Amino acid sequence: MNYNVNEKGYYGEFGGAYIPEMLYPNVEELRQNYLKIMGEDSFQKEFRQLLKDYVGRPTPLYFAKRFSEKYNTKVYLKREDLCHTGAHKVNNTIGQILMAKRLGKTRIIAESGAGQHGVATATVCALMGLECIVFMGEIDIKRQAPNVARMKMLGAKVVPATSGSKTLKDATNEAIRDWINNPVDTHYIIGSVVGPHPYPDMVARFQSVISEEIKTQLKEKEGRENPDFVVACVGGGSNAAGAFYHYLNNPEVGIIAVEAAGKGINSGESAATSALGKVGIIHGSKTLLMQTADGQITEPYSISAGLDYPGVGPMHAHLFASGRGEFISITDNEAMEAGLQLCKLEGIIPAIESSHALAIFENRKFKKEDVVVVNLSGRGDKDLDAYIKHFDL
């Protein structure tokens, strides 16, 4: 079986482009051009150069010695937290801003939940001198004040999404509506491997630099390109898509996707889409999503704003449905404990999203000789308030 997208934009039964006709020309323009543009030497050269000089790639692959000792296996951390702006999100925004420029677009829009993708988008818009509008749920704007300030400092306009539940899914709706209203000059930089085809594939390709580097770095350290397992947290799933990408069709490498169980899968406050979701349409993609029996999309919950999404990218829905990926869900408490533990064992403060991936080692046992790569997708600076509150620091 192939786990990449097919020529019709599907991963198995998931994906496609379920968009109103108003968006068809924009999405079609992108679909017809994205592979061609990404394949151009000049594009690759500029993209690679910026990843190196501006983002700070390659990010280290770090052998976490004390963490490994504690869990009696070999754990490597892929340090995406060391990227400029503090998370892997910027890999994608660099790629998409270069894409937008080549498509002749002058106005950039984006959605943001926790504000990380908003900051990464505002950053590249400042870099390229393009107008930037970030849609963010009214509730998230209040919860994530420092990131809102960052975006403003970077020159972006932050527009509150006041519809529906006033969080990430509504911010995404507002960004899509803005694109409908501005079909000619605007490019929509989606922040995850979600949305209509070709977005999931395009974003996965931009993020695939993560697993490309893991292969080279692991070869140096372990004498082999393939770990036994790659672990990553999944909200929409962009850091996971990047970490899994070059291993998708290699059955020797186990793929472990970690979702947010929130207060528990059956608590009614969860974001564990693979466990709670059914096949449906969200933001232009057929995938697994949390919804009522009547097909209304429900509000997810997680302590981590970056995992707080009612759907999951179609690539991941396919990894789940086909059994290629192992899906584990981690509660708020388990994630917070794992985050604090990494601080103490390795001197690294992880983003709460990434802490979910670190938390699996308590219950998911690995062999002593297994090589397990965990994608440390972001740093925890943005989460200090949540850590302070949780641990009464």
Next chain:
Amino acid sequence: MNRIQNKLLGNKKLLSIYFTAGFPKVDDTVEILQQLEKNGVDMVEIGLPFSDPLADGPTIQASSQTALKNGMTTQLLFQQLKDIRKTVSIPLILMGYFNPVLQFGVENFCQKCAEVGLDGVILPDLPLAEYEEHYAEIFKKYGLLNIFLITPQTSEERIKRIDTASDGFIYLVSSASVTGSSKKFGEEQTRYFQKVASLSLANKLIVGFGINNAKTFRQATKDTSGAIIGSAFIKELSENGIGGIAAFIKSIREV
């Protein structure tokens, strides 16, 4: 012949009204339909509310939220429409987003539509290619027309493809916008309507988005077969309730 096709035979400029089922009150559906017919409306789009209506502006978003809070569901709407053909004879179209239909089961949904006497469906986020590959046969089996949208950005080639796939009318979106936009309705739109009208399509054209009074209705229908009013009607319902329908429709038709 389907009621929509029959209605399109004449030369009258058709006035079609959109409203959200379950708004303002959950049980208003039947009475609104009866009032619309009584006051001379030619066709109705009954909106099936959805939590995340991507192509809709604030007015229809709000009416959808209220309708869902009121307890409207696909199942309930079909129950309310069970006897609608005893009192209402104008063409009725169900308009909504694809996810609730997918959860109801596409065949089940089409069967129910046919059972209660609906004539067509508009699902803006069900793309043409998906429809043709997976669902067209089911729609045909139950005699339902699937209405497609075109916009000022739709290429001529694609308009012709949509024309071939259509069997009633084409929904001409007046400008690049979501519903209820207050974008200017001016010469640019007129030129666009004329351009599409000049393509000699097999299907008639009915304009939607941005029509809110007699003037915009006249402008929209000068070169087309009719126009749809949605957000402006929802606003009217919020302000004056069902009692205001007669005066609102009269104000659109006045010359």
